[in-house]
Amino acid sequence: MAATASYENWVPYWPPGRIAWLQGLRLRSTIRHAYRSVPYYRRTMDERGLRPRDFQTAADLEKLPLIDSLTVRARIEEFTSRAVDPRARQTFFSSGSQSGVQKKIYWDDWGVLRILAYSERDRAVLRRLSRRSWGQDQLFILPLNSSVIKLRHLWDAQTLVPGAVARRHFISPDVTFDVALERMNAVRPQVVFSYGSWAEQFFRTLADRKLTAALPRVWSYGADMMGRETRDWIEATFDCLIYSAYGAVETGRIGWECEQRRGFHLNVDECAVRLVDPQGRTVTPGETGELVVSNLHNRATVLLNVRLGDLGVMDGARCRCGRTLPLLSSLEGRVSELIQLADGRSFPARTIETMFRDHLQGALASQIVQPPGGEIRWRLVPSDSADREALSSGLLARSHNLFGPETAVAIDFVTAIPRTPQGKLRRVIHGEETADTASIQGEMLPTGPSN
Numbered sequence: 103m104a105a106t107a108s109y110e111n112w113v114p115y116w117p118p119g120r121i122a123w124l125q126g127l128r129l130r131s132t133i134r135h136a137y138r139s140v141p142y143y144r145r146t147m148d149e150r151g152l153r154p155r156d157f158q159t160a161a162d163l164e165k166l167p168l169i170d171s172l173t174v175r176a177r178i179e180e181f182t183s184r185a186v187d188p189r190a191r192q193t194f195f196s197s198g199s200q201s202g203v204q205k206k207i208y209w210d211d212w213g214v215l216r217i218l219a220y221s222e223r224d225r226a227v228l229r230r231l232s233r234r235s236w237g238q239d240q241l242f243i244l245p246l247n248s249s250v251i252k253l254r255h256l257w258d259a260q261t262l263v264p265g266a267v268a269r270r271h272f273i274s275p276d277v278t279f280d281v282a283l284e285r286m287n288a289v290r291p292q293v294v295f296s297y298g299s300w301a302e303q304f305f306r307t308l309a310d311r312k313l314t315a316a317l318p319r320v321w322s323y324g325a326d327m328m329g330r331e332t333r334d335w336i337e338a339t340f341d342c343l344i345y346s347a348y349g350a351v352e353t354g355r356i357g358w359e360c361e362q363r364r365g366f367h368l369n370v371d372e373c374a375v376r377l378v379d380p381q382g383r384t385v386t387p388g389e390t391g392e393l394v395v396s397n398l399h400n401r402a403t404v405l406l407n408v409r410l411g412d413l414g415v416m417d418g419a420r421c422r423c424g425r426t427l428p429l430l431s432s433l434e435g436r437v438s439e440l441i442q443l444a445d446g447r448s449f450p451a452r453t454i455e456t457m458f459r460d461h462l463q464g465a466l467a468s469q470i471v472q473p474p475g476g477e478i479r480w481r482l483v484p485s486d487s488a489d490r491e492a493l494s495s496g497l498l499a500r501s502h503n504l505f506g507p508e509t510a511v512a513i514d515f516v517t518a519i520p521r522t523p524q525g526k527l528r529r530v531i532h533g534e535e536t537a538d539t540a541s542i543q544g545e546m547l548p549t550g551p552s553n
């Protein structure tokens with residue numbers, strides 16, 4: 103692991119041609135493996151008259167169909183290689199689906215270690231930002247049964263890392279604010295890992311109650327994303343840097359922020375990424391599209407062209423940090439969290455956050471519920487100091503202004519917003535779903551040991 107770590111530190115700076123060469127190698131090897139031993143790809147390629155030699159670069163992946171997570175869940179065995187011994191693989195579960203059934207994904211043992219190895223690319227950034235490379239105290243505020251924690255324990259069991267390198271502390275996101283604060287003050291972590299919505303609510307409560315805490319130098323979040331405005335507000339109010347990485351159980355670690363923190367550098371040699379429009383056509387940089395990811399390093403469940411349900415925008419420019427790995431400039435929210443208006447307009451969750459930034463200042467957390475027909479119901483957890491009357495009238499006025507007078511808008515004040523079984527907060531839920539069975543497929547993957 104130590105030997106691959108220094109190598110992995112350099113990959114993000116390679117000339118783009120060399121990264122494309124490495125991606126091509128992994129792609130061809132994955133396709134050969136899939137054709138040989140994965141029933142879905144054998145059949146699909148035969149039906150389309152394709153052979154492994156028809157896949158030379160990532161662009162050739164467009165010859166294969168897009169798959170969504172419902173298909174993966176229903177037909178997992180068809181995407182699973184017959185060549186990988188079940189004893190040499192691990193089973194992971196992604197978050198609950200709309201039906202409450204979790205999606206199972208197998209990873210071969212080597213693939214699991216690959217994630218740890220190439221995560222060195224963002225561990226290096228985290229060390230620099232936290233200004234601490236040795237003896238870090240890390241606090242994980244994540245469900246104890248999450249894939250993140252499972253991977254963390256697997257890595258600790260499979261690699262020889264002295265315990266003194268990083269001390270890891272775990273608490274469940276279900277604990278109350280006061281318990282979490284007490285634990286943070288006891289641990290005094292340099293780095294905290296949590297879901298984005300958890301961090302947001304924590305900081306808003308801290309500000310509302312005018313409390314101080316032993317905050318980490320860096321707070322790293324994933325899964326349910328946080329908007330730029332919220333991040334800027336936290337950094338301006340508290341002495342804490344906000345950091346993020348992006349991954350999914352299906353794909354491993356897709357991207358991570360560099361020191362500039364203005365987008366995600368994509369590990370395209372391990373996970374080929376493209377963005378598509380609703381018809382499945384690749385969009386150009388600057389345009390919003392759904393992320394489609396192909397995992398090039400898992401041999402157990404082979405998933406190519408998976409629609410992750412996340413909306414993003416690619417940045418065509420080179421990053422100022424000098425790294426050449428392409429940049430995803432932002433994640434805009436989930437496809438399932440689009441607000442749909444009767445007049446045909448739709449808004450991603452992150453756009454809503456930007457548009458309502460000033461009007462949601464008095465809320466610790468918020469969610470939009472949209473029953474069929476286009477009506478909008480805001481659910482708000484007001485802060486202790488909020489003037490509910492003013493909050494309500496300001497938000498109603500802004501909503502009418504943006505959504506038009508024909509869109510009915512209502513506001514409900516609640517004490518808490520139900521989270522998904524995985525502890526995430528959905529920004530938007532549609533009428534036929536209930537909050538506690540709704541799905542968020544994206545799952546944050548952790549940062550490995552900080553040695």
Ligand SMILES: [Zn+2]
Binds near residue numbers: 362421422424425
């Ligand atoms: Zn950069």
